Amino acid sequence: MAGRLTKLVDIRRKELRQAAFEVLQREGMAGATLEKVATHAGASKGIVLHYFRNKQELFEQAMREANASLRDAVAERLRRATTPRERLVAIIEGNFEERFFQPSIAHAWLSLCAEVPREPQLARIQAVIHSRMHSNLLSALVPMLGAQEGRCMALQVSSLIDGLWLRLGLQSGGLSRTEALELIHDFIDRRLSRDR
């Protein structure tokens, strides 16, 4: 274990980031007031602004944290994968893990994404997310398809994943996790087996 005991500051920060993200799920960005976040975390409003400079910083870090979970989930699966094909599946299944792929979480993401055009900080995080997704996909697809087609399919897959997440958030057509996975697996299976 590298350091010493976890400092209180870090504990509080984490709790508040978590609370912020959870309130965001129900209330959206406008409705997620500092008061509500504090109450949800079992503290007073003052404490929130004691640990975070302002509302933006709080939600920026909430986004960072939520993203980190997803990133780790995918990374963990990637670690276990050996072939390119397995890597591709790892990325996909990671992005659709049950604990993540839920309407309320999609709501929160949607709220954050809606702020991206006006919040450079959030835009940067979003850029990192997409960029990581893309390079992950390339590492799986280029060995199978070459640079040209690999890049093309990477964009298709990531757009498809985004689209399915969006539909989850909007809950139109009541898309289930299983259906989403079937859909995307159907896509890659057809695309990667030109021999049949």
Next chain:
Amino acid sequence: MAGRLTKLVDIRRKELRQAAFEVLQREGMAGATLEKVATHAGASKGIVLHYFRNKQELFEQAMREANASLRDAVAERLRRATTPRERLVAIIEGNFEERFFQPSIAHAWLSLCAEVPREPQLARIQAVIHSRMHSNLLSALVPMLGAQEGRCMALQVSSLIDGLWLRLGLQSGGLSRTEALELIHDFIDRRLSRDR
């Protein structure tokens, strides 16, 4: 011509819906205040609430209006299409028409979508949109692939379209209209020509 001259009420309503949508593009839902909408339309705040019960109703109708344009664009192209394949292309190209497929418009949609989980009215509109897209796609794909596969590909195409729109709004990777079209055409071309 069916009726008499356009009533002032309808003119004002239309102007305000339009203004609301335009402010939404720049400011997002929280920033799109009644005052700003009024000013943008060249009127006073009072007038907005004279023609709309409240803010929700205004933006609900703004969403309806924006959706109607898109719907008509697709419908117009569908009218010209004869074969199923042409219908499919019509739907796609309609959804990526240059006047619609623009970042600022995607921003506005994103803001509206983010409210869907908490605004039943917006949710209903969203449901209609998805449902229309789906049945349009079915009318093109089922004749080509049968019910089973047609439905599957319809979901894939609509998710892909959604995903591309989302990326446009987030402007991650600076996706261009042309690239988006190439991507989705590549997808349907491969999927529909199993013989090669």
Next chain:
DNA sequence: TCAATAATTGTCCCACTGGTCAATTAAATG
């Protein structure tokens, strides 16, 4: 021409929110 109706404005109000700050309490440390 004049009343009735519609359109438009500007003011006012209340609830609420982000943020500041002094005061209080708890923890740590010598």
Next chain:
DNA sequence: CATTTAATTGACCAGTGGGACAATTATTGA
């Protein structure tokens, strides 16, 4: 135990936004 430091609270403030409404102006129509 005493003193310094950190954690936490609650009161307060200024700004804002949605919405109500009375007052004013324009339009219509008999």
